[in-house]
Amino acid sequence: MNLLAVVLQAQGGADYSFLIMMVAIFAIMYFFMIRPQNKKQKEIAKFRKNLEVGQSVVTAGGIYGKIKEVEDNTVVVEVAAGVKIKVDKNSIYADAQAQPAK
Incomplete structure (x- = not known):
């Protein structure tokens, strides 16, 4: 009350x-x-x-690689010699060269 x-x-x-x-x-x-x-x-x-071909990137899953092909919504990333994966552009997180050193 x-x-x-x-x-x-x-x-x-x-x-x-x-x-x-x-x-x-x-x-x-x-x-x-x-x-x-x-x-x-x-x-x-x-x-x-x-995004450009040859650019080093990091995916949202933490995979480092170099861009080999850029399409409309996907990117082909080479993660090792001869190993390429196709990922969505929205999962590309950052430029690997711009990552701060730990």
Whole structure:
């Protein structure tokens, strides 16, 4: 009963502090979470669009190899001498040359 009285009293005061707080929280989430994620997705899409034959890449499964053929939606990757696999373009994760040394 006491909690209900507090809630009813809080709604009676029509100040805009709650609205301002919600807008501020959304703005913080947008600039720290949503915007960087969208930027990263655009960079990855641009990378996948510009794949070239001979480029060293890493697949999403962690397979390192060199691109031998680029088709519309697939890429043929040579993982060892004479061993080629066909993978979806969306599973190409990164440029193997750009991976940081551990």
